[in-house]
Amino acid sequence: AQTVTQxxxxxxxxxxxxxxxxxxxxxxxxxxxxxxxxxxxxxQMILVIRQEAYKQQNATENRFSVNxxxxxxxxxxxxxxxxxxxxxxxxxxxxxxxGNEKLTFGTGTRLTIIP
Amino acid sequence: xxxxxxxxxxxxxxxxxxxxLRCVPISNHLYFYWYRQILGQKVEFLVSFYxxxxxxxxxxxxxxxxxxxxxxxxxxxxxxxxxxxxxxxxxxxxxxxxVxxxFFGQGTRLTVV
Numbered sequence: 118a119q120t121v122t123q124x125x126x127x128x129x130x131x132x133x134x135x136x137x138x139x140x141x142x143x144x145x146x147x148x149x150x151x152x153x154x155x156x157x158x159x160x161q162m163i164l165v166i167r168q169e170a171y172k173q174q175n176a177t178e179n180r181f182s183v184n185x186x187x188x189x190x191x192x193x194x195x196x197x198x199x200x201x202x203x204x205x206x207x208x209x210x211x212x213x214x215x216g217n218e219k220l221t222f223g224t225g226t227r228l229t230i231i232p
Numbered sequence: 233x234x235x236x237x238x239x240x241x242x243x244x245x246x247x248x249x250x251x252x253l254r255c256v257p258i259s260n261h262l263y264f265y266w267y268r269q270i271l272g273q274k275v276e277f278l279v280s281f282y283x284x285x286x287x288x289x290x291x292x293x294x295x296x297x298x299x300x301x302x303x304x305x306x307x308x309x310x311x312x313x314x315x316x317x318x319x320x321x322x323x324x325x326x327x328x329x330x331v332x333x334x335f336f337g338q339g340t341r342l343t344v345v
Contacts, residue, residue: 150332160321162275162336169332208275212332219265219288220325220334222275 119144121211123223130199131231137184138194138226140209148214151185151192156206156225165207168192170214196228204230234258238324238337245314245344253309253340255324264307265325265334266299268292275323281307314344 120143130136142151153165168176168185176183180200184193196203209223237256245251257264266278279289279299286299296312307326311318321341325334 152333154336159338160269160341161338162323162325164333164335167333210275218263218327219277219280220267220275221277224274 119146119149119211119213119221121209121221121223123209123226125226126224127227127229129229129231130196132199132201134199135195135197136199136228138196138207138209138228140192140194140223142190142192142209142211144190144211144213146213146215150212150214151183152210152212152220153181153183153192153194154208154210154222155203156208157202157204162208166194199230201230201232204228236324236326236335236337238322238340240340241338242341243343245342247316247344248313251311251314251342253311253322253324253342255307255309255326255337256305257307257324257326258328258335259305261326261328261335263327263329263334264299264301266309267323267325267336269321269323269339270317271320278309278322311342314342316344318342319344 122141149170151168155163166178180197206225208225210220239254264281269275279293280287298310321339323339324337327334
């Protein structure tokens with residue numbers, strides 16, 4: 118079974134600075150997808166960014182980018198120019214490229230933005 | 233922008249009662265999911281549904297749970313006899329063919345007293 122590990126329960130960053138959230142995963146599959154979801158205090162799950170395992174290029178969405186290290190099974194999220202609205206829980210998630218494609222989530226990192 | 237809609241946003245029920253959580257997935261989506269998040273914990277998969285049948289369910293999804301797509305638009309999760317430990321946020325999600333990410337609803341907070 119696949120597992121997702123987020124080793125940082127909490128992180129904080131000064132507004133306008135850059136922060137990196139860590140995620141590692143364990144799988145024996147070759148075809149899979151990785152995601153970062155944001156959960157603000159409203160508790161809705163919002164997709165931040167996704168990465169296909171077959172793509173070598175790291176995904177980027179505006180201020181959000183990932184560092185995908187397939188051999189190391191690492192998938193970190195970098196938030197540049199942090200804003201107050203970035204404060205949330207961030208969940209890393211894995212989805213197999215085969216079968217029914219459920220998401221397996223990590224335990225989350227709570228990000229605090231310091232004004 | 234299309235979105236997944238869940239109702240109610242918050243439901244309080246007495247232990248042993250039946251509850252039905254409702255979801256309206258995005259209209260052209262074909263894959264439907266329910267997830268659960270106990271307060272302060274990670275999001276856990278409950279069940280996936282495709283082509284009018286369950287495609288996978290987790291160990292959590294025991295006989296007290298059931299899902300249904302009664303009318304081609306709604307997707308419901310029924311808990312037959314609620315327990316205190318069923319108190320959680322329940323998320324519905326959906327995705328379409330060929331799209332990798334699932335879109336989540338805003339969740340239903342279930343409180344069992």
